[in-house]
Amino acid sequence: MRRYCCIYDNISWNYVSKVFFMRINRxxxxxxxxxxxxxxxCGLACGSETWRLKGDQGWESLAADGSESYVLAVARIxxxxxxxxxxxxxxxxxxxxxxxxxxxxxxxxxxxxxxxLLAQGKWxxxxxxxxxxxxxxxxxxxxxxxxxxRYSIGVAFLGGxxxxxxxxxxxxxxxxxxxxxxxxxDRAGDAPIAKRSLIALAESYHRRExxxxxxxxxxxxxxxxxxxQEGRQSLLExxxxxxxxxxxxxxxxxxxDSARSYYGNFQSRYPELAQEYQIxxxxxxxxxxxxxxxxxxxxxxxxxxxxxxxxLYYQFVVDSWPETTAGKLAAAKISGEAQDRQIHKRDxxxxxxxxxxxxxxxxLKFTEF
Numbered sequence: 001m002r003r004y005c006c007i008y009d010n011i012s013w014n015y016v017s018k019v020f021f022m023r024i025n026r027x028x029x030x031x032x033x034x035x036x037x038x039x040x041x042c043g044l045a046c047g048s049e050t051w052r053l054k055g056d057q058g059w060e061s062l063a064a065d066g067s068e069s070y071v072l073a074v075a076r077i078x079x080x081x082x083x084x085x086x087x088x089x090x091x092x093x094x095x096x097x098x099x100x101x102x103x104x105x106x107x108x109x110x111x112x113x114x115x116x117l118l119a120q121g122k123w124x125x126x127x128x129x130x131x132x133x134x135x136x137x138x139x140x141x142x143x144x145x146x147x148x149x150r151y152s153i154g155v156a157f158l159g160g161x162x163x164x165x166x167x168x169x170x171x172x173x174x175x176x177x178x179x180x181x182x183x184x185x186d187r188a189g190d191a192p193i194a195k196r197s198l199i200a201l202a203e204s205y206h207r208r209e210x211x212x213x214x215x216x217x218x219x220x221x222x223x224x225x226x227x228x229q230e231g232r233q234s235l236l237e238x239x240x241x242x243x244x245x246x247x248x249x250x251x252x253x254x255x256x257d258s259a260r261s262y263y264g265n266f267q268s269r270y271p272e273l274a275q276e277y278q279i280x281x282x283x284x285x286x287x288x289x290x291x292x293x294x295x296x297x298x299x300x301x302x303x304x305x306x307x308x309x310x311x312l313y314y315q316f317v318v319d320s321w322p323e324t325t326a327g328k329l330a331a332a333k334i335s336g337e338a339q340d341r342q343i344h345k346r347d348x349x350x351x352x353x354x355x356x357x358x359x360x361x362x363x364l365k366f367t368e369f
Contacts, residue, residue, distance in 0.1 A: 073092060073095060073096045073099065073100075076092045090116065093112050106137075107133070107136075107137040107140040107142060108142065110129070110132065110133045110136065110137070111133055111140075111142045111145070111146060113129055114126050114129035114130045114133055114146070114149070115149075117129055118149065118153070123153055123156065123157070123161065123163060123173070124163050124173075124176070126149075126153065127150060127153050127176070127180060130146045130149055130150050130153075131150070131183075133146050134146055134147070134150075134187070147184060147187070147188065147193055148193065150180055150183075150184055151180075151181075151184055151193060151196065151197060153177075153180060154177045154180035154181045154184065154197065154200070154201075155177075155200055156177075157173035157174065157176050157177030157180065158174060158177035158178070158181070158200060158201065158204040159204075160172070161173060163176060174204070174208070177201075177204070178201055178204075180197075181197040181198065181200060181201040182197075182198075182201070184197040185197045185198050185220075190224055190225070194224070195221070195224075195225065195230065198217055198220060198221050198224075199221065201217050202214050202217035202218050202221065202237065205217060206237075206240075206241060206244070209244075211241045211242070211244045211245035211255075212241075212245055214237070214241040215238055215241035215242055215245070218234045218237040218238045218241060219234070219238060221233075221234045222234035222235060222238065232266075232269075232270060232273075235262060235265060235266050235269070236262075236266055236277065238262050239259045239262035239263045239266060239282075240259075242255040242256075242258045242259035242262065243255070243256070243259035243263075243282070243286065246259070246289065249289075249292055249293045249296040250296075253289070253290060253293045256286050256289055256290055256293075257290070259286060260283060260286045260287075260290075263279050263282055263283050263286070264283065266279060267279045267280070267283075287321050287324055288321075288324050288325060288326065290320075290321065291317050291320065291321035291324040291325075291326035291327050291330075292324075292325070292326040294313055294316055294317045294320070294326070295313070295314075295317050295326035295329060295330055297313050298310050298311075298312075298313030298314045298316075298317065298330065298333070301313065302333075310333075311333075311334065313330075314330040314331075314333045314334050315330070315334060317330035318330045318331050318334065
């Protein structure tokens with residue numbers, strides 16, 4: 001159960017801090033808040049016991065109302081959950097409910113039930129329990145904590161965490177992870193957790209070579225946060241995803257055209273970063289790929305003795321990409337410089353060019369910015 005410690009390390013401390021700040025907010029509603037705050041600061045500075053004003057009954061120590069006992073009880077629950085001791089955690093939780101009835105309720109019961117499922121490694125059931133909690137208590141002070149826990153489950157699923165089916169099968173849970181992240185983003189709107197969820201999802205798609213899905217997710221991020229760091233990153237990643245989606249000259253080149261457009265847009269909007277991200281070089285690479293795609297079509301017509309169509313495509317390559325390798329080969333075709341004694345040499349060069357493009361295409365798919 002050691003692997004769950006990192007997940008639950010923030011869980012209970014968030015729980016403690018929520019209660020603490022909830023109580024502070026209650027004090028803020030009182031006109032005596034400033035008096036209480038001064039007393040707290042004085043107590044911290046002097047290293048003495050902290051006191052608070054309790055209505056019209058005078059001052060009392062924070063320890064007197066059981067706050068220290070509450071913190072210790074929560075710490076014990078944290079320890080039990082993080083080490084997988086479900087029964088012990090339940091016992092500690094029951095004790096907290098008994099000792100501090102003013103802070104417990106049905107929402108806390110539901111949240112703790114989900115926590116225990118997660119501690120037991122029941123990822124899918126825990127996720128369902130958190131969803132039920134969020135739907136039932138949207139105004140609970142534990143709402144944010146439940147969202148963070150769902151995010152942790154989503155990251156685990158996208159990272160390869162298996163889900164158990166029929167108690168014997170461990171299956172991948174990428175689809176569940178994707179669903180969780182999108183649901184979090186829909187619930188959170190433009191909150192930071194929505195941004196983190198969509199970025200994690202987009203990066204997961206790219207790692208698994210689902211470039212179209214990665215592009216669509218980055219496009220969603222761009223529409224929500226069109227400016228700033230997120231806008232810059234999403235624009236660059238959209239270009240990268242579409243560039244990586246291009247397979248070879250035998251397939252449609254629409255993604256290349258779009259990638260070139262995004263790279264050009266990035267260069268126009270962020271000229272100071274163009275060199276850092278090698279935008280000019282990437283655009284040149286796309287031009288080479290686009291030119292070779294059309295040159296391939298021209299050669300097909302050439303091989304089938306349809307010289308009229310072949311020459312049209314050769315000329316199109318020359319006019320559109322004269323400085324590319326394919327453009328120079330097409331110009332040689334049109335000018336008639338390719339004599340019979342040079343055919344073998346040119347074929348060898350073309351095959352070499354083909355192999356270079358295959359390697360280039362594969363390399364681009366694994367290039368990260």
